[in-house]
Amino acid sequence: MANMKQIAKLAGVSLGTVSHVLNNTVKVREPLRNRVLEAIRQTGYQPSQLARGLRKDKTDILAMIIPDILNPFFPGVVRGAEDIAFANGYRLVLCNTDNDHDKEVAHLRALLAYLPSGLIVIPSDFSELVGETDSFRKAGSAVVCVDRTPRNWDGDSVTINNDGGAFHATSYLIGLGHRHLAAITGPLHLTNSQDRLKGFKRAVRKAGLQLPPGYLQETTFDRAGGYAKAKILMRMVPRPTAILACNDLIGLGALMAIREAKLRCPEDISLIGFDGLDLADITTPQLTSVYQSPYQLGATAVQLALDRLAKVDSPVRQVVLNTELRIRESVAPPLGAERIRSRKAREAAALA
Amino acid sequence: MANMKQIAKLAGVSLGTVSHVLNNTVKVREPLRNRVLEAIRQTGYQPSQLARGLRKDKTDILAMIIPDILNPFFPGVVRGAEDIAFANGYRLVLCNTDNDHDKEVAHLRALLAYLPSGLIVIPSDFSELVGETDSFRKAGSAVVCVDRTPRNWDGDSVTINNDGGAFHATSYLIGLGHRHLAAITGPLHLTNSQDRLKGFKRAVRKAGLQLPPGYLQETTFDRAGGYAKAKILMRMVPRPTAILACNDLIGLGALMAIREAKLRCPEDISLIGFDGLDLADITTPQLTSVYQSPYQLGATAVQLALDRLAKVDSPVRQVVLNTELRIRESVAPPLGAERIRSRKAREAAALA
DNA sequence: ATGCTTTCGTGAAAGCATTCAAGGCACTGT
DNA sequence: ACAGTGCCTTGAATGCTTTCACGAAAGCAT
Numbered sequence: 001m002a003n004m005k006q007i008a009k010l011a012g013v014s015l016g017t018v019s020h021v022l023n024n025t026v027k028v029r030e031p032l033r034n035r036v037l038e039a040i041r042q043t044g045y046q047p048s049q050l051a052r053g054l055r056k057d058k059t060d061i062l063a064m065i066i067p068d069i070l071n072p073f074f075p076g077v078v079r080g081a082e083d084i085a086f087a088n089g090y091r092l093v094l095c096n097t098d099n100d101h102d103k104e105v106a107h108l109r110a111l112l113a114y115l116p117s118g119l120i121v122i123p124s125d126f127s128e129l130v131g132e133t134d135s136f137r138k139a140g141s142a143v144v145c146v147d148r149t150p151r152n153w154d155g156d157s158v159t160i161n162n163d164g165g166a167f168h169a170t171s172y173l174i175g176l177g178h179r180h181l182a183a184i185t186g187p188l189h190l191t192n193s194q195d196r197l198k199g200f201k202r203a204v205r206k207a208g209l210q211l212p213p214g215y216l217q218e219t220t221f222d223r224a225g226g227y228a229k230a231k232i233l234m235r236m237v238p239r240p241t242a243i244l245a246c247n248d249l250i251g252l253g254a255l256m257a258i259r260e261a262k263l264r265c266p267e268d269i270s271l272i273g274f275d276g277l278d279l280a281d282i283t284t285p286q287l288t289s290v291y292q293s294p295y296q297l298g299a300t301a302v303q304l305a306l307d308r309l310a311k312v313d314s315p316v317r318q319v320v321l322n323t324e325l326r327i328r329e330s331v332a333p334p335l336g337a338e339r340i341r342s343r344k345a346r347e348a349a350a351l352a
Numbered sequence: 353m354a355n356m357k358q359i360a361k362l363a364g365v366s367l368g369t370v371s372h373v374l375n376n377t378v379k380v381r382e383p384l385r386n387r388v389l390e391a392i393r394q395t396g397y398q399p400s401q402l403a404r405g406l407r408k409d410k411t412d413i414l415a416m417i418i419p420d421i422l423n424p425f426f427p428g429v430v431r432g433a434e435d436i437a438f439a440n441g442y443r444l445v446l447c448n449t450d451n452d453h454d455k456e457v458a459h460l461r462a463l464l465a466y467l468p469s470g471l472i473v474i475p476s477d478f479s480e481l482v483g484e485t486d487s488f489r490k491a492g493s494a495v496v497c498v499d500r501t502p503r504n505w506d507g508d509s510v511t512i513n514n515d516g517g518a519f520h521a522t523s524y525l526i527g528l529g530h531r532h533l534a535a536i537t538g539p540l541h542l543t544n545s546q547d548r549l550k551g552f553k554r555a556v557r558k559a560g561l562q563l564p565p566g567y568l569q570e571t572t573f574d575r576a577g578g579y580a581k582a583k584i585l586m587r588m589v590p591r592p593t594a595i596l597a598c599n600d601l602i603g604l605g606a607l608m609a610i611r612e613a614k615l616r617c618p619e620d621i622s623l624i625g626f627d628g629l630d631l632a633d634i635t636t637p638q639l640t641s642v643y644q645s646p647y648q649l650g651a652t653a654v655q656l657a658l659d660r661l662a663k664v665d666s667p668v669r670q671v672v673l674n675t676e677l678r679i680r681e682s683v684a685p686p687l688g689a690e691r692i693r694s695r696k697a698r699e700a701a702a703l704a
Numbered sequence: 705a706t707g708c709t710t711t712c713g714t715g716a717a718a719g720c721a722t723t724c725a726a727g728g729c730a731c732t733g734t
Numbered sequence: 735a736c737a738g739t740g741c742c743t744t745g746a747a748t749g750c751t752t753t754c755a756c757g758a759a760a761g762c763a764t
Binding site for chain 3: 735736737738739740741742743744745746747748749750751752753754755756757758759760761762763764
């Protein structure tokens with residue numbers, strides 16, 4: 001591969017001139033400029049990103065750290081990030097942490113040695129990122145947290161309205177007449193799990209309903225977790241008539257458990273998921289879910305990072321994206337609802 | 353961030369010694385060695401990968417090019433690749449091509465400027481990679497093709513036994529008594545689609561069955577494609593009693609079409625998918641599918657790349673992984689099978 | 705034609721780690 | 735005690751690009 005010196009020689013100009021043509025740093029007059037361009041074309045020359053990065057103390061790399069690309073929620077985030085990155089000439093380095101903080105730190109340290117322009121991170125469980133990311137900031141990298149935030153995070157971030165989404169979904173169930181609502185939450189040390197639970201509780205409290213202790217089950221964000229916890233809920237007396245699953249994988253697991261218990265969804269138990277994954281509509285019944293856009297999450301994160309690179313000391317931005325309840329087939333009024341409603345009508349009539 | 357010079361000064365040794373300690377290039381005696389290590393520990397020093405890459409003409413980066421991480425088959429491949437890469441101290445740069453050859457070339461060119469140690473690529477449609485990847489080889493990068501190969505590929509590769517998998521699945525259907533078999537294939541310019549079709553045809557031919565022209569439908573590897581083509585198959589006379597979908601997404605789409613046509617799967621139509629994705633078992637009925645391990649695919653690819661780096665001129669390796677028919681619920685004998693079988697029994701009895 | 709401003713172009717330095725040739729030291733054998 | 739050997743250690747050179755200070759040329763006005 002050719003280098004700049006050879007281009008300079010071929011075009012009969014100095015190194016500096018080639019650089020200026022390449023980067024539009026200084027205006028170079030037509031004749032020279034063309035000679036340089038022609039030499040580059042001829043040789044297929046490409047500047048070494050390594051040398052460039054070394055000199056500028058920064059590369060066109062964006063580091064992205066996620067828990068696990070196998071979780072179907074994350075590919076969307078990655079894709080959104082990669083698209084915006086690519087469109088702006090950045091490359092994405094992808095790292096999976098498996099929610100293992102040590103692995104996260106290992107990745108962070110290793111990535112730093114490449115002087116990436118930005119760091120897009122979905123913090124691992126128990127993540128105490130703040131310290132580690134400081135070195136990135138010092139090195140001039142823009143750091144953006146996505147989906148969840150570590151404790152005491154005061155930097156840029158993109159999350160969704162977890163509380164609102166859960167509140168809305170829960171209120172919807174209550175509006176249909178459900179009085180026995182249970183929730184299967186994700187790990188409660190994650191901010192997104194916490195917020196979804198908050199929204200759920202808020203709706204339940206607002207409706208003046210009870211929340212028996214067993215109606216709240218915490219688990220991991222996967223099908224196995226949802227399955228196990230739904231089994232437990234299924235044995236409760238009274239059995240909940242509706243379950244809010246704090247993500248779609250949990251919801252899918254719950255659906256399996258419901259089916260195995262020979263109960264019908266939605267007739268016996270209504271179920272709402274969270275995320276609105278593509279795969280939520282291939283089940284029978286299709287899963288009603290609180291939709292959020294992973295693509296948007298990733299794309300926004302990279303955009304925030306690029307914005308910060310452009311303007312280092314602009315105020316911190318913590319973007320919160322909206323959710324949307326996607327009503328499909330897994331929710332119905334509780335079996336007794338009709339009865340209750342007519343009784344109320346009778347009482348009302350009696351009073352009149 | 354500290355640099356090597358500062359470490360050398362702090363430890364009271366020369367630059368070279370620090371380098372030797374860092375890279376184990378030459379044995380350094382304990383006292384010095386410890387002083388260097390201590391200095392590194394104190395400062396949290398990390399060698400600049402940029403400077404290192406510049407000097408060595410190679411980085412610890414592995415470039416990975418895939419069609420689209422949103423396709424649920426690919427995250428497994430990426431994860432397998434990343435795990436092996438990470439375990440060996442390599443980072444993975446991920447690029448999506450959307451099966452767009454221009455985008456692929458753009459990515460390749462850009463990546464080359466980082467002098468990656470390896471290039472793991474799932475070729476895009478119409479991919480004429482051979483030329484482009486030559487520059488990587490020249491630059492000392494190991495190139496490995498995964499899942500599909502471009503025309504005239506003569507380098508390392510990891511694929512699966514597409515022909516065998518399809519043959520086995522089709523034979524299984526035939527064994528159950530199906531005589532009207534249709535296939536919905538992926539894009540036929542992809543080697544994996546071609547091979548799956550070959551396997552299908554081979555089984556059909558071997559059983560002496562006819563293959564009416566309309567029974568072969570080509571489409572893209574997604575649900576929409578499977579849905580549309582299954583609709584067409586549904587209107588054929590005679591209607592096929594079994595369909596081989598050449599990947600699970602196509603299978604899922606076909607399942608939707610079958611359901612919409614008020615037909616039952618598997619009673620009216622048997623369906624086999626290809627890939628054995630996780631999500632194939634959340635449908636009703638669960639999709640019988642030819643399983644392949646995407647993780648293995650990715651992991652093997654990186655391993656091949658690392659092996660080649662270690663031994664540049666070892667013979668080319670083209671690994672072919674096995675598939676496994678995962679029988680679930682979407683397949684049954686055709687409705688008429690019992691009748692046919694008993695008629696044959698009668699005829700046999702008459703002859704006797 | 706002279707002098708001044710602007711606009712361009714140049715060459716060298718800087719950024720950091722690796723590697724190679726050369727020199728230093730200690731120890732062995734005689 | 736000396737030459738020889740082997741193992742460490744050193745300093746300089748190298749890889750490629752960007753940037754900065756400086757100088758040259760060109761354009762303009764008088």
